[in-house]
Amino acid sequence: MTLRLHDTLSGETRPLEPLEPGHVRIYSCGPTVYGPTHIGNFRSFLFADVLVRYLRYQGLRVTWVMNITDIDDRIIERANAAGETTAQLTDRWLAQFKSDFAAVRMTPPDVLPRATEHIDAMAELIAQLLESGNAYRTEDGSIFFRISSWPAYGRLARLDATQLRVGERVEADDYGKDDVRDFALWKGPKPGDPSWETGIGPGRPGWHIECSAMSMRHLGLSFDIHTGGIDLIFPHHEDEIAQSEAVTGQPFVRTWLHCDHLRLGGAKMARRVGNIARVADLLAEGTSPRALRYALISVNYRQALEYSEASIDAATAAIARLDALVAALEAYREGRADAEDLPDELSAARTRFEAAMDDDLNVSAALAALFDLVRELNRRIADRTLSSGDAVRALALLRELDTVLGILPDQAEDLPPGAAELLATRVAARAGRDWAASDRIRDELLALGIAVEDTRDGQRWRRLEAVR
RNA sequence: GGCGACGUGGUGAAGUGGUUCAACACGGAGGUCUGCAAAACCUCUAUUCACCGGUUCGAAUCCGGUCGUCGCCUCCA
Numbered sequence: 001m002t003l004r005l006h007d008t009l010s011g012e013t014r015p016l017e018p019l020e021p022g023h024v025r026i027y028s029c030g031p032t033v034y035g036p037t038h039i040g041n042f043r044s045f046l047f048a049d050v051l052v053r054y055l056r057y058q059g060l061r062v063t064w065v066m067n068i069t070d071i072d073d074r075i076i077e078r079a080n081a082a083g084e085t086t087a088q089l090t091d092r093w094l095a096q097f098k099s100d101f102a103a104v105r106m107t108p109p110d111v112l113p114r115a116t117e118h119i120d121a122m123a124e125l126i127a128q129l130l131e132s133g134n135a136y137r138t139e140d141g142s143i144f145f146r147i148s149s150w151p152a153y154g155r156l157a158r159l160d161a162t163q164l165r166v167g168e169r170v171e172a173d174d175y176g177k178d179d180v181r182d183f184a185l186w187k188g189p190k191p192g193d194p195s196w197e198t199g200i201g202p203g204r205p206g207w208h209i210e211c212s213a214m215s216m217r218h219l220g221l222s223f224d225i226h227t228g229g230i231d232l233i234f235p236h237h238e239d240e241i242a243q244s245e246a247v248t249g250q251p252f253v254r255t256w257l258h259c260d261h262l263r264l265g266g267a268k269m270a271r272r273v274g275n276i277a278r279v280a281d282l283l284a285e286g287t288s289p290r291a292l293r294y295a296l297i298s299v300n301y302r303q304a305l306e307y308s309e310a311s312i313d314a315a316t317a318a319i320a321r322l323d324a325l326v327a328a329l330e331a332y333r334e335g336r337a338d339a340e341d342l343p344d345e346l347s348a349a350r351t352r353f354e355a356a357m358d359d360d361l362n363v364s365a366a367l368a369a370l371f372d373l374v375r376e377l378n379r380r381i382a383d384r385t386l387s388s389g390d391a392v393r394a395l396a397l398l399r400e401l402d403t404v405l406g407i408l409p410d411q412a413e414d415l416p417p418g419a420a421e422l423l424a425t426r427v428a429a430r431a432g433r434d435w436a437a438s439d440r441i442r443d444e445l446l447a448l449g450i451a452v453e454d455t456r457d458g459q460r461w462r463r464l465e466a467v468r
Numbered sequence: 469g470g471c472g473a474c475g476u477g478g479u480g481a482a483g484u485g486g487u488u489c490a491a492c493a494c495g496g497a498g499g500u501c502u503g504c505a506a507a508a509c510c511u512c513u514a515u516u517c518a519c520c521g522g523u524u525c526g527a528a529u530c531c532g533g534u535c536g537u538c539g540c541c542u543c544c545a
Binding site: 028029030031032037038040041042043044045072073074157158159160180181182183207227228229230231232233234235236238239258259260261262263266267268269270271272295298299300302303304305306308310311313314315316317318320321324325327328356362364365367368369370371372375378379381382383430433435438439442451452453454455460462 | 470471472473474479480481482483491492493494495501502503504505506507508509510537538539540541542543544545
C-alpha cells in the first residue's frame with residue numbers, strides 16, 4: 001500500500017506518484033514574520049512535518065521548502081511604527097519562529113527561502129506575464145494579473161468568478177485596477193515603503209508571486225505537493241496557479257493539501273479574532289512542548305480541531321503513558337528465551353500504523369495502533385514474558401515509529417544537578433529498608449521533576465513532563 | 469446571496485453497508501500488584517452514532533429533507 005492523499009484541486013484521494021520516482025518535492029506556505037507565529041499556524045506546519053517525516057520513514061527522498069514572507073503591508077506598518085527597518089523586524093521574528101518550531105520538534109525544512117532574497121525571480125515571472133498579456137501595468141507602477149485572461153481561474157476554490165461578492169473590501173488596496181478581481185503582482189513604489197530596482201521597474205512584490213517564484217526556483221516548474229491552511233485556497237493558491245501556469249504552460253502542482261483550522265473557543269484561531277495562543281507563551285506557562293505537538297498532530301489534518309486546556313491535559317497524560325513504557329523497557333532485564341510471538345505482534349503493529357498513515361495521514365488511527373501495542377507491551381512487562389532482547393527490539397520499533405510522530409522522550413536525558421546522587425542514596429536507603437529516607441528522597445526528586453518508581457527491575461526514574 | 473466542511477459516549481476522536489458496528493486517548497468507578505507510592509494490568513463507563521423520512525434482507529455508514537455548528541467569497545496557516 002502506498003500513501004494516498006486528498007488533493008484539493010481534483011477533490012480526489014489518490015496515490016502519491018512523485019514526478020521523479022523516489023524523490024518527493026514539497027512546498028509549504030510558511031509564516032509572515034511580522035509577529036509571533038500562533039499555534040494555529042503551527043498546526044499546518046506540523047501536518048506538513050508529519051507528512052515529510054512519514055515519506056522519509058518510507059525511504060523516500062524529500063526536498064521540503066517553506067517560504068518566509070518578509071515583506072508585506074503588515075511588516076511595513078509595524079516596522080514603521082516601531083521605528084526600525086523591515087529587515088530588523090523580520091530577522092527578530094524569524095529567529096522566534098525557528099526557536100518555536102524547534103521546540104515543537106518540527107523538522108527543519110531543507111530550504112527556508114526569504115521573499116526579499118528572491119525579488120529577481122519574481123520580477124522575471126512578472127516580466128513574462130506582461131509579455132504574454134496576462135498582466136498589465138497601472139499609472140503608479142503597480143502590475144496586476146488580469147483574471148479575465150485566465151479562464152480556469154476559480155477552479156481550485158470552486159468559485160464562479162462571476163458570482164464573487166465584489167466591491168465590499170476591494171477599495172482599501174486599490175491601485176487603479178482594470179477589474180476589481182485582478183490581483184497585485186507588483187506594487188509600485190510609495191514613500192516610506194521599501195522598494196527594489198528591477199527589470200520591471202521600482203517597487204515591491206505582491207504576496208502571491210513570491211510563492212510561485214520561490215517554489216519554482218527551488219523545486220522546478222512542476223512539483224509534487226503544495227501545502228497550506230484551508231484559508232489559503234482562495235485567493236492565495238488560486239492566484240499562484242494562475243500566474244504560474246500562465247508562464248510555464250504546465251501544471252504547477254500535482255497535489256494540493258490543505259489543513260483545516262485550529263479553533264479556540266469555537267472560532268478559527270486568528271489574530272483578527274484575538275483568540276491566539278503562542279508557542280513561547282504556552283511553554284513559559286509550563287505546557288509540555290511534546291504534549292503541544294501531540295495535541296496539534298493527533299487529529300487528521302482535514303478535520304477542524306478545537307484547542308483547549310483539556311486537550312493539552314489529555315495530551316500530557318498520553319505522553320506520560322508513552323514515557324512510562326519507554327522507561328520500563330529501558331530498565332527491563334529478564335534472562336529467559338525470546339517470546340515466540342513477539343515478532344508477529346510487532347510487525348502487526350507496524351502494519352496497522354502504516355496502513356493508517358497511508359490513508360491520507362490518519363494519525364488518530366495510527367495512534368490507536370501504537371497504543372494497542374503499548375498495552376500489549378505493558379502486559380508482557382508485568383507478566384515478565386519478555387526477554388531482555390525482546391525489550392530492546394520492542395523499544396526499537398517504538399523509536400522507529402516515532403521518527404514519524406516525534407513524541408517520545410529524547411534518547412539521552414541528562415539528570416538535573418544532584419539527582420544522580422539522590423537516586424544512589426535512595427537505592428542504598430532501600431537496601432537498608434529505611435522507608436522514611438526512601439520516601440523523603442522520592443519527594444525531593446519529585447521536586448526536581450523526576451518521578452521514581454520501584455519495580456522488579458529495581459528503582460526506575462523518568463522525567464516528568466511539565467504540567468501547567 | 470454563492471460555495472464548502474462538519475454534527476459519534478463525560479471530553480477529544482476512529483470507523484463510510486453486514487465478519488466485536490461502535491477503535492484509541494483522556495476522564496470517572498471498582499479491583500490486582502506494592503513497605504507506602506507510582507507505573508502497569510483487569511473489569512465497568514454510547515442497545516447507540518443531531519433529528520425526520522426513504523433505499524436495503526441489513527445503515528452510524530447510501531439517498532432526500534430539517535435543525536445546528538464552522539469556514540471561504542481577494543489581510544488570513
